[in-house]
Amino acid sequence: MRHIAVIGSGPAGYYTAEACQKQFGEECRVDILDRLPVPFGLIRSGVAPDHQSIKGVSRRYEKVALTDSVRFVGNVTIGADVSVEELRGLYDAVVLATGAPNDRPLDVPGAALPGVVGSAAFVGWYNGHPDFADLAPPLDGPGAVVIGNGNVALDVARILAKDESEFEGADIVAHALAELRGSGIETITILGRRGPHQIAMTPKELGELGELARAAPIVDSADLPPPDADAALDPGQRKSVGHLRAFAAGGADASKPIRIVFDFFAQPVAIEGEDRAERVLVERTRLDASGRAQGTGETYAIPASLVVSCIGYRTPPIEGVPYDDRAGRFANDEGRVLPGLYAVGWARRGPTGTIGTNRPDGFAIAEKIAADMPGDSGKPGRPGLDSLLAERGVDLVTFRDWQKIDTAEIAAARAGAPREKFTTIERMLDARTS
Structure with missing residues (x-):
């Protein structure tokens, strides 16, 4: 035996x-x-x-x-x-x-401010994990930033954007549903250091963003490579990028009160605020010859009282x-x-x-x-x-x-x-x- x-x-x-x-x-x-x-x-x-x-x-x-x-x-x-x-x-x-x-640490100044959480904690909160049931993420502000270009970032953005009726059949826990019901978030920005061709988002999860009742996904067409460049991608990735192209072509649906903004070629360099997160300082990037993201020195700020880091696990x-x-x-x-x-x-x-x-x-x-x-x-x-x-x-x-x-x-x-x-x-x- x-x-x-x-x-x-x-x-x-x-x-x-x-x-x-x-x-x-x-x-x-x-x-x-x-x-x-x-x-x-x-x-x-x-x-x-x-x-x-x-x-x-x-x-x-x-x-x-x-x-x-x-x-x-x-x-x-x-x-x-x-x-x-x-x-x-x-x-x-x-x-x-x-x-x-465990979340991979977000290594930028201000990452310890209240309102900055890792995806393991945030996902654990709405899934009822005992370690994170009391997380109480701040949902009162109009802006949220989700850092990462994978499926977890999409999950976080989708959960933040859904109307309560869209959770029919879901096992989201009651305390999270109640807090989301009172959310004041109007803009969810998904930050990615690289571009649309480098995302780790699968077609099904991306496609779901285009079907939300009260939220519209927004992609700047200037961030997209020429359409013929998609031929070099594998079929799944090509389909994912196709969703991004459709979002860009559709523009913002003004009838929907929540915007999910894809901000490509953008990396967080600091999170700022007095006693809590108030804004994310972002640096514009470009890809070098090896496909790595390099900072350009151009910076701007995105208002956010909630920052969810979806950059990997340990x-x-x-x-x-x-x-x-x-x-x-x-x-x-x-x-x-x-x-x-x-x-x-x-x-x-x-x-x-x-x-x-x-x-x-x-x-x-x-x-x-x-x-x-x-x-x-x-x-x-x-x-x-x-x-x-x-x-x-x-x-x-x-x-x-x-x-x-x-x-x-x-x-x-x-x-x-x-x-x-x-x-x-x-x-x-x-x-x-x-």
């Missing part, structure tokens, strides 16, 4: 568990540990609440979780309740599938685990970190790829575990962990417990919503017995 511990219950964690099942059959036991009492990681707290079809992938993970060989162990904090070193002593293999939940370091500070992930050689210790998903490669990218990643790690550990080591695995956690008084949460939490959240849903997420760990734990 091989005993495998996976730290993190997001897509990378469950795909790894599925891969280990197929690699070892009945001769393995996989424990998936998570700090929260609820599983599925960014599927629950990172995917936009109005993208329910994407969240449906969790049904696949549920099938894995309900097998005899896989167990969810929630409400267990690595470092506080059990260390990685202790897990390595208990299990044949330990797989770090912690993702990259994996938080864990004591005793080699870390690549520059890349913001665990140091590894194709997934191998130390003997018996592996990394998968964003914890291995950094925040790149889609949810589905984690599946082949998980299968590759399962093959490495099989190659490194061909036989039974005799380690205690699951019984050893249970004994250790019981000694320390840890109130672990099983997948059956999660199903009770799930049922309670569904029962608490407002009309038209699939669920009302509990935003505190205490409420989650209470739902097991309510």
Whole structure:
């Protein structure tokens, strides 16, 4: 029997568990540990609440979780309740599938001012993550700036711009919906250091901006390359740029009270304000021969009481685990970190790829575990962990417990919503017995 511990219950964690099942059959036991009492990681707290079809992938993970060989162990904090070193002593293999939940720092003067938040915090706020439920972002001013040219920036802009009726069927939490209802934001500016051909925005997400009830996307046609230059792009990117061209051709719809302005070739150099963010100082850029953005020295200010930085994520370091500070992930050689210790998903490669990218990643790690550990080591695995956690008084949460939490959240849903997420760990734990 091989005993495998996976730290993190997001897509990378469950795909790894599925891969280990197929690699070892009945001769393995996989424990998936998570700090929260609820599983599925960014599927629950990172995917936009109005993208329910994407969240449906969790049904696949549920099938894995309900097998005899896989167990969810929630409400267990690595470092506080059990260390990685202790897990390595208990299990044949330990797989770090912690993702990259921390924001990459915005390194400009004024980034610490109230009103400046990272996308992990802002997305966590409207998705009901316990760490960010009390964020209370300032929505009272007329201007918001979103820094970044990827899909997360689009998610943030779209959520800020939507009318309440457009959240029908979404699992946005009630406190965020209430605060958005009273928002005074009229202009959302999306800043990108480079141009339309360098965006990391997919066609579906861009197209959604053109369908909003009360917001119009605005692109300056002068920022767009000549149309024949699009031929060099891959089909998906070409379609995305096509949306930008359509936005530019359509101009601003004066009947819509909110504007979403794409400001290309623009980089933030400072955030200014007395006691809170009031404006973003922006420098105009140009692309050099290698395609990198270079400042031109021309600056201007954009009024903004809310600034959301969507410039990337980092994996938080864990004591005793080699870390690549520059890349913001665990140091590894194709997934191998130390003997018996592996990394998968964003914890291995950094925040790149889609949810589905984690599946082949998980299968590759399962093959490495099989190659490194061909036989039974005799380690205690699951019984050893249970004994250790019981000694320390840890109130672990099983997948059956999660199903009770799930049922309670569904029962608490407002009309038209699939669920009302509990935003505190205490409420989650209470739902097991309510």
